[in-house]
Amino acid sequence: MNPEKVSEITPSEWEVMRIIWTKGPSHSRELIDLIQRKRDWTESTIKTLLGRLVKKGLLETNKVERKFVYSTTVGELDAMNLTSQQLFDHLCAMKKGQTLVNLIVHTNLTKNDVQKLLTVLQKKEQTAPDTIACDCLPNDEDCTTDNCECEEK
Amino acid sequence: MNPEKVSEITPSEWEVMRIIWTKGPSHSRELIDLIQRKRDWTESTIKTLLGRLVKKGLLETNKVERKFVYSTTVGELDAMNLTSQQLFDHLCAMKKGQTLVNLIVHTNLTKNDVQKLLTVLQKKEQTAPDTIACDCLPNDEDCTTDNCECEEK
DNA sequence: ATGTTTCGTCTACAATTGTCAACGTAAATG
DNA sequence: CATTTACGTTGACAATTGTAGACGAAACAT
Numbered sequence: 001m002n003p004e005k006v007s008e009i010t011p012s013e014w015e016v017m018r019i020i021w022t023k024g025p026s027h028s029r030e031l032i033d034l035i036q037r038k039r040d041w042t043e044s045t046i047k048t049l050l051g052r053l054v055k056k057g058l059l060e061t062n063k064v065e066r067k068f069v070y071s072t073t074v075g076e077l078d079a080m081n082l083t084s085q086q087l088f089d090h091l092c093a094m095k096k097g098q099t100l101v102n103l104i105v106h107t108n109l110t111k112n113d114v115q116k117l118l119t120v121l122q123k124k125e126q127t128a129p130d131t132i133a134c135d136c137l138p139n140d141e142d143c144t145t146d147n148c149e150c151e152e153k
Numbered sequence: 154m155n156p157e158k159v160s161e162i163t164p165s166e167w168e169v170m171r172i173i174w175t176k177g178p179s180h181s182r183e184l185i186d187l188i189q190r191k192r193d194w195t196e197s198t199i200k201t202l203l204g205r206l207v208k209k210g211l212l213e214t215n216k217v218e219r220k221f222v223y224s225t226t227v228g229e230l231d232a233m234n235l236t237s238q239q240l241f242d243h244l245c246a247m248k249k250g251q252t253l254v255n256l257i258v259h260t261n262l263t264k265n266d267v268q269k270l271l272t273v274l275q276k277k278e279q280t281a282p283d284t285i286a287c288d289c290l291p292n293d294e295d296c297t298t299d300n301c302e303c304e305e306k
Numbered sequence: 307a308t309g310t311t312t313c314g315t316c317t318a319c320a321a322t323t324g325t326c327a328a329c330g331t332a333a334a335t336g
Numbered sequence: 337c338a339t340t341t342a343c344g345t346t347g348a349c350a351a352t353t354g355t356a357g358a359c360g361a362a363a364c365a366t
Contacts, residue, residue: 113250
């Protein structure tokens with residue numbers, strides 16, 4: 001896989017990737033048609049996006065009877081995991097829990113998802129620490145929690 | 154608040170915001186010193202970042218005896234929530250659950266966090282649907298799950 | 307074989323982002 | 337008062353992103 005490159009997927013490029021992840025390997029024509037039903041982009045724009053994704057190594061092409069077939073080189077789930085983790089990596093350690101609560105509240109989940117989440121959490125419960133320090137300041141500087149309104153509300 | 158603007162916080166700007174969120178309202182000197190202990194940025198760079206954040210309305214300044222004091226106009230938790238939700242908004246609906254599992258596994262959480270998450274999930278369990286459709290293709294196009302390897306592995 | 311469609315590549319251009327240096331002014335110091 | 341220091345503002349420049357037109361070669365149609 002190409003983890004570094006995954007972080008460089010831009011919003012527009014995600015749109016393109018999602019189509020190919022879902023549709024499977026496809027010709028540019030098919031992709032352009034599909035994307036144009038969601039986005040008001042010209043053919044040209046989509047071609048550029050495809051080209052950039054190939055250059056980044058996130059898509060690869062195979063010439064099949066004259067036309068290129070575009071396929072992804074990363075799994076969608078892998079990309080989602082990497083991207084979301086990366087986002088979390090630059091957030092205050094102290095508040096990630098709250099953020100997850102918020103995410104879960106606002107995300108539509110199946111019973112199955114909920115079950116899995118419950119299982120993971122129950123396992124985590126045992127080893128969970130009582131507190132987690134804020135990591136927003138340089139190491140040597142202490143996060144005096146008076147200013148740091150990191151606590152719940 | 155200024156939700157639109159929150160989405161425009163760039164990675165470098167997050168770094169700056171985190172310091173101010175944690176430290177509370179501060180003079181530029183103090184901010185520059187703190188940030189330079191984490192990042193190898195020149196004073197100039199940090200000033201630019203501060204200026205841009207003020208322009209975006211994410212920071213505001215108050216002149217106090219000659220110097221400006223920078224304070225945030227958005228809460229850190231609000232920013233974190235908005236940003237993470239925004240990320241989730243452009244991911245495949247079908248796979249968000251898996252992604253949350255992954256996030257939770259890799260995020261350090263306190264017992265308290267775990268408790269809250271468990272509570273929220275238990276509540277969600279009742280109303281959770283059995284399946285959620287993939288929303289990567291235009292509405293009229295069906296996600297034929299043969300290509301769409303959206304299922305668990 | 308010749309005009310037309312198709313498709314990939316190249317070029318372009320404005321806006322944003324990461325990084326800075328330089329400038330002007332007000333404050334502090336000698 | 338003359339000098340140095342501190343700080344906010346401007347301008348700058350390369351790289352990335354969003355968006356798209358133009359070009360060239362191959363494939364198809366007549």
